[in-house]
Amino acid sequence: MARIYMVRHGRAAAGFSEDADPGLDEIGHQQAIEAAQKLNSVLPVAIISSPLKRALETAKPLEDICGIAAVIENRVAEVPSTGLSLSERGPWLQKVMQGYWSEQSTELRSWQDNMANCLLDLPSDTAIFSHFIAINALVAVALGKDQVSVCRPDNGSITIFDNSRQKLDLVKLGSTAETKVN
Secondary structure: OOEEEEEEOOOEOOOOOOOOOOOEOHHHHHHHHHHHHHHOOOOOOEEEEOOOHHHHHHHHHHHHHHOOOOEEOHHHOOOOOOOOOHHHHHHHHHHHHOOEHHHOOHHHHHHHHHHHHHHHOOOOOEEEEEOHHHHHHHHHHHHOOOEOOOOOEOOOOEEEEEOOOOOOEEEEOOOEOOOOOO
């Protein structure tokens, strides 16, 4: 089946409570280049990206190397914060991160399930450009954990999954950092 290289977007130009869809800052663009260089050795067959600017901008260097365009996939987008203002999003996210999936809304549990199914359906090696909580959601599925925060993927880090056993297996966590969730 497939090896899945899940890349957390590069450092964003604004935080979760400051801008609904920021692009990358200068460091984020460098992290995107570094991630593409690391993935160059495995050259995934497909590239998928969250529709958000920071993920799309992180995918761009790999698109250039591989000569293929990223397919936008809403199922790997940022954790949904439906109906919340920018100022409400930060405190809400902190509460979610301290909790358990079993305590979350139906919307968030469905988001996690849909994202896991997206990865399970992949037929070939794929790079996916996504977000901090999305990666945590998938690591939690792979490890059978209920906690929302099970890892701290750094900007530009690559977490590797495999779906060849008809389940999501964690192959390797990406680099970890004490990083601002943005």
